[in-house]
Amino acid sequence: MDDLETRLRDDARRIDARVSPELDDRIRASLNAIADDVARPVPKSRPRWTMWLASGLTGVALAAAVLAIINQPPEETESRPTVPVAAATSTPPFAMPVLRAESAMLTTPLEHELDKLEADLRKARDAVEEDMGITF
């Protein structure tokens, strides 16, 4: 025990705190007031193993039920009387219109357009070359 510890013990002893007779009586009276509650036997909880047994059995039963549901063979579909849906609604008769279509020569205008574009391109190229010749 070192010096500090000795001093701490000595100084704790120097703290003069004592229970007065009045406080002693108060404590005694309050203990008497709750003595009946303390004496009442506490209901014993069930042994823990029964809880584990019950929960285990519940789990096994649940697993068996799930397996039975999964492995159940598919029931045969019952033949139900067919209900004539179409007969229930009356639709007006649909008359197919007669379509007249003629083949069109679509390639000729495109070829003309291509010629025009090529001509424009040639003109543009000539203009550029001419400009370049002037510049350099």
Added chain:
Amino acid sequence: MSDELDLINAARTGSVDAFTELVHQYRDRLLRFLVTRCQSFADAEDALQDTFLNAFRYLHTYDARWRFSTWLYRIALRNAAGFRAPEGADPDTLPAAGSDPLEQCIAASERENLWVVARRVLNDDVYAALWLRTVEDMSVRDVATVVNRSESWTKVNLMRARQSLDEALSDSAAPGRSEVYG
């Protein structure tokens, strides 16, 4: 120890006489501890009464593997917390100087009581741990149980508490030091 266990078993059946025997064994030690933690002597007395009441009421939960004093101090510490000034309390609401129950219980002497110094430099839990270890001679494990901390926390903080107290004592032993070195 077996006598104590016999008293506990008798008290569990509602015997006030048996529990009063236990009260007589611990009341002065507990009050001395509570005086260091409450704002007034009356609060410490109330905390002591609550401690014994709660102990008697919940005696059926006491596990005999623990020391009875460990269990009792744990209840006392919890009760004392209800009689302490809240953290950051308004200084005006704190008890006036001179009404400190600890200082009231200490006879005037030439030197300051170390527990007054300890309360100044240590926080609540460390203070309680130091008290239980040195005054009540509890093991580190029991102290850790009472203050609801780990054993390693308790060991480290007990060591730091001693260092802090040593420093505080060496500072007070050299009063001119702070004036010289600022």
